[in-house]
Amino acid sequence: MPSTNFAAILKGMPQPYLVLDTNLTIVGASDAYLALTDRTLDDIVGQSILVAFPENPDAAGTVEQGPLEVSLRHVLETGKPHEMAVIQYDIPQPGGGFAQKFWTPVHTPVVAGDGSIEYIIQNPMDVTESVLKAKEADARLRVAHHAADLASWEYEPETDIWRRSHAVDAIFGFAPGEGGPVAAPFFARMHPEDLSSVTQVVTDVMACPDRTTMSFDYRIVLPSGDERHVSSRGEVLRTSTGKVRMIGVLMDVTADRLREADLSKALAAQAELLEQKELLLAEVNHRVKNSLQLVVSTLRLQARRLEDPATSEAFSRAISRVRAIISVHERLYRNDNTLRVDMQNHLSKLCLDLMGDGPNRVVLDIDALELYTERAIPISVIVNELIAGSVNLSGEEGNPITVSLKGLPDGTIELSVTGQDEILPSKDRDLGKRLIATMASQLDGVVVEATNADGYRLSLSFHGRDS
Structure with a gap:
């Protein structure tokens, strides 16, 4: 043979x-x-x-x-x-x-x-x-992570292969690439009291189905002896053979923990009650902003896996709506006044975030008004809904839109958005209108829509008390 x-x-x-x-x-x-x-x-x-x-x-x-x-x-x-x-x-x-x-x-x-x-x-x-085709989406995700101070990671429990952005190395106190290709050196720097809970999360998800979410908070002990606090969120991805991989993001929340400690000391001392209230409100705004930013980052991670254009668009609109709320808490946290929002500054930045720094397609006519958070958030959501819908419809060459917020002599405040005939996209119009109506009810306001030769106009009038 x-x-x-x-x-x-x-x-x-x-x-x-x-x-x-x-x-x-x-x-x-x-x-x-x-x-x-x-x-x-x-x-x-x-x-x-x-x-x-x-x-x-x-x-x-x-x-x-x-x-x-x-x-x-x-x-x-x-x-x-x-x-x-x-x-x-x-x-x-x-x-x-x-x-x-x-x-x-x-x-x-x-x-x-x-x-x-x-x-x-x-x-x-x-x-x-296929990787190069996804490069633009990956770049947008990196920009979002950078803006939110998030670091990305990918872990394979079977081999201990640990892939991550350079920001992860920096948080753990390693020079870029110094930690090597496996996770063992990083686990070695976790606080002994937290290591068991982290490994338990990893063990628990080994039998979980694809897209199972996970979360864990832990401390890192640096070679200098200093500690860092980390909050991490992720999800399970299974390979074609059923093997488990995990992807996620983490955030250094050490500054938040230090602020919590400072706040606890201030409350224990019962000194300067007004200052404590301001500190508490700033912390609440910061926490809300961080929590919502994690939601946005998780939505972005999931959106990258979507192939259906309609579903992807729905995710984008959901992300835009959450970001409108984030923007209010971001302004409050960064300003000295933790109760009121400068609406001129806030709406200008919100429209810039939505439209980008390209051709000016939004005309603003905003009075010098400061509104409490419970009023600023509904207004932000309504403006976001109308502006984002206009961006989707009109593209780069769309007609300009006018956003106006005016204090009237009788003590009421009027928000109006005017522009082309259709601002809300047809496939999302019912949801958008329900959302606008819900926000208006929170203000005890009245919404009026009109379409004429000059275009489309939506106005909302509400009482200006406590504004």
Whole structure:
């Protein structure tokens, strides 16, 4: 019986395959793999995979050799296949330089007759195109995280692979990349009294279905002995083989905890009651803002997974509505007056947040009014609903919109928004109108809509008492 030429079979396979021995040395590759990586067998056979495909020096901190090696050694230790999450691993070019590449490698052991592992087969799927298409959404998410002082992370309990933004390293007291590719050094810096609760959360979600949410708060003990307080939120993502991965965000809330301690001391001393009240209100506004910002970040994480345009648009509108409420608490927290909102300043910034810094499509006519929080929030939600709807309908070249807030001689206040014939998008109009009506009822106000030759106008009149 003629012998089988396994080398020829491997070489002709239509899928990209790389064969490694137990020392992670390359012993073979399919033609499809060589074409995908722009290499020849002479270039790579006999070399360690980490030498044959070195890190890109121009992408320090992004090329993920560490997680790749962890995955391969995990296969050697367990004898089980391992599917990696998306990693960046740039490919050196024959003429010099590197080509940016993103992959989802699958590592499968080849077991000998005696049960020992003889080889590892790597099947790398090139997902560069899809990753680059999502680059703009990822950039928006990074900007949102930066604005909210959030750091992102991704954890794989099976291998302990721990991928995170540089902000996570900074919070744990590591230089970028210093902590390595696994989570063990980071767990080692968690406060001993909090470590068990964190590991319990990880253990509990191992049997949970995809998209299960999780939350945990803990302290970090830095090498200097200083402590940091962290609040983290995340969710479960399962791979195609059912393995658990976790993604999430975390926030350094040390300043909040210190303020709580200061507030406790102030309350215990029962001194300067008015100052304590202001401090308490500032803390409440700050906490509400942080809590709602975590909600927005969680919605953004979930929105990235949506493919249906209508559902994605609904998420965007929900995020916009929550951000309108966040903006009020943000202004209160940053101003000396923790009870009243400067409506000129607030509505100007709210409209800027909604419309961006492009062409001026909003005309503001706002009196110098200061309103209590319970009045500022309904007004903000109504303006957000109308302006956001107009942005969705009109695009960059839409007609200008006028937002007016005036104090009238009889003591009432009138909010009006005027513009094109249709401001609320038709697919969301009923919900938008119900939301506006609900906000108006909180003000004991009357809403009047009118459409004529000059366009559309919505006005809301309410009593200006205590404003």
